[in-house]
Amino acid sequence: MVRLEFHTDVADPLAYGCRLLRKAYRQRLEVVVSGDPDRLGRLNVLLWTFEQLEFVPHARLRGGERPDPALLGHTPIWLADAAAAWPQADVVVNLGEQPVADPSRFGRIVEIVGRDADAVLAGRLRWRHYADQGLSPQKVTGTAADASA
DSSP states (O other), X not given: OXXXXXXXXXXXXXXXXXXXXXXXXXXXXXXXXXXXXHHHHHHHHHHHHSSTTOOOOOEEEOTTOOOOHHHHTTOOEEXXXXXXXXXXXXXXEEOSSSOOSSGXXXXXXXXXXXXXXXXXXXXXXXXXXXXXXXXXXXXXEHHHHHHHO
């Protein structure tokens, strides 16, 4: 069964995503991060700069691309457009407005929902989509969300 978490009321979803990915990397988890290309591009830059003396190894997959087999064993975090061929992963972190396609492929999905009205509405629609598929989303809110990242 998929563990599906909605981290809601997140002040800065990209900074939060960086902290969450750092934690996943330290736990040696394989992660796919989904979202629109612009947001993934900004996350890519932040992962290089959000902590001065730290690096979270990652690679970018654009629409239509497949992961480079030579990198699969060395790259635990993939920033992947929806149209890319995603590698297998322990966790999917969704920074996008669309739900994760075929969620049963993954053991855990983390939906990050910001505070602005558009993000909240998109988060509600994703919640409803998953619930309609028989999944049971769990909500992590505010400071609890920030503490778990």
